[in-house]
Amino acid sequence: MKNVTRSTIVAAGVIGILGILLSNALAQRPPRARGAGQGDSQLQKPPVPKDENEKKILGILDDIRARQQYRNVPAQDGRLLRLLAQSMNAKNIIEIGTSTGYSGIWFGMALQKTGGKLTTFEIDAQRAATARANFKRAGMADIITLVEGDAHEKVTALKDPIDILFLDADKEGYVDYLDKLLPLIRPGGLIIGHNISPRMADPKYMEAITSNPNLETIVRTEVSLTLKKG
Numbered sequence: 001m002k003n004v005t006r007s008t009i010v011a012a013g014v015i016g017i018l019g020i021l022l023s024n025a026l027a028q029r030p031p032r033a034r035g036a037g038q039g040d041s042q043l044q045k046p047p048v049p050k051d052e053n054e055k056k057i058l059g060i061l062d063d064i065r066a067r068q069q070y071r072n073v074p075a076q077d078g079r080l081l082r083l084l085a086q087s088m089n090a091k092n093i094i095e096i097g098t099s100t101g102y103s104g105i106w107f108g109m110a111l112q113k114t115g116g117k118l119t120t121f122e123i124d125a126q127r128a129a130t131a132r133a134n135f136k137r138a139g140m141a142d143i144i145t146l147v148e149g150d151a152h153e154k155v156t157a158l159k160d161p162i163d164i165l166f167l168d169a170d171k172e173g174y175v176d177y178l179d180k181l182l183p184l185i186r187p188g189g190l191i192i193g194h195n196i197s198p199r200m201a202d203p204k205y206m207e208a209i210t211s212n213p214n215l216e217t218i219v220r221t222e223v224s225l226t227l228k229k230g
Contacts, residue, residue: 194222215227
């Protein structure tokens, strides 16, 4: 235990607790509701805003879900992203696959509290423009940087340690993103993969995150949580 950093212990605790919660609560979704974020057990309740800023942002998120459904994460997954980021006191988050900014805003809610930043990558110009507008109306333009273009090329410019890497883009590209960015993930950092299911997950990616002794991975309701050990 002497070589295990405090951040690793905290992150391991977070990933363990959330694994239990996800297993007991979210995994009870009816099969056709999986991934939709709307078929959870009766224990699931909508978020309660703490203040006017949070109330405004939650309203914007509701509007995005109602009007911009294209490839955004389910609401419950967005809430999970915020919970993970804030509980880890994340300072630097990297997201691959911005879409219209829905998941980025959930991260942004955490980063407003931690004082951190999000860099998010989007290849589609129209979605990137929509996301920028959403970040601006959520009051997060100063903490979220959107990089437009092919993330496989663009991520090579990243140099700073990463607290959370969120993968929600081309599934066959997850291994490449992992290979390029794993060296930057700090000990105790997380790699979160979305759309991890028997039908959609890339077997090569699953092998990479489950056979590496430096990583610990659990999968619950189409989300993989991978801890980089200290």
